[in-house]
Amino acid sequence: MSAGDLAIGDVARRSGLAVSALRFYEANGLISSTRTDGGQRRYRRDVLRRLAVIQAAQQVGFPLAEIAGMLAELPAGRPVSPSEWQRLARSWRPQLDERIRTLERLRDQLDSCVGCGCLSMEKCALANPADRASDLGPGPRFWLRSRSAR
Template sequence: MSTQLSWRASEATVGELAARAGVATSALRFYEREGLISSRRTSGNQRRYGREMLRRVAFIRAAQSLGIPLAAIREALALLPEGRTPTPEDWARVSECWREDLNERIRLLEQLRDNLTDCIGCGCLSLTKCGLVNRNDQLGSEGPGARQLAHPGCFQPE
């Protein structure tokens, strides 16, 4: 299937949009159910997406790759205008919503990178030294031992 949409086409089928956006048709249906994109229905009940949905899908995928939750993506997309393709200024306003959060994530990743050698092998024991996961020895109040290892999947830097 071609990933090209005719420059004349104002709308795309679910298959055309999926191919062009590089996502499964099920992803488009999911995004629509979640209120992230919209379509109209033909008389035969087939979905038709406006060309502007291609940019929305690209934005959703980029945001997801940054670990931004769907609820935050939905809130940001709600800031975009209805009925027209967003301008660069519209996208700048939307992306500004996440600047502070992304800067904090970058700070935490840099801190992890810089302290990784000290952190490897500690298992986040109740050590006052661990500023990544056990800042101010907060896990010590939960009991002795490697608290994070006792709860797999709990590595959540603050």
């Protein structure tokens, strides 16, 4: 524990997250703390960066389990070095790129046939005649194109 360590209320205030969310993240291994003699949590200041990554990743739709898996690649018990953040960013990039492509398709094709099987739009008769998209798998196949390639 060091003098710069933060109490849970300080972390909540600085990160904008509820204390209950911090406890939840900690219980699920996304962040960690030490305890004072009195049993109070203390967080190293760099927990704020981890929380920023968690918040951003959640905002673009990454499931918490996936975020936890990625953060598990970082060292625990000491601040993460810039090169370790860089390595994480590189390993995460393909998934981020895929998210971006999916969001771009959503943005650009929201008013088009998405190959979901509803056949409810005029465009479906041309884009997805007789629901041929179902041969590619479940869900909105024209949005999830790259997933079918996996």
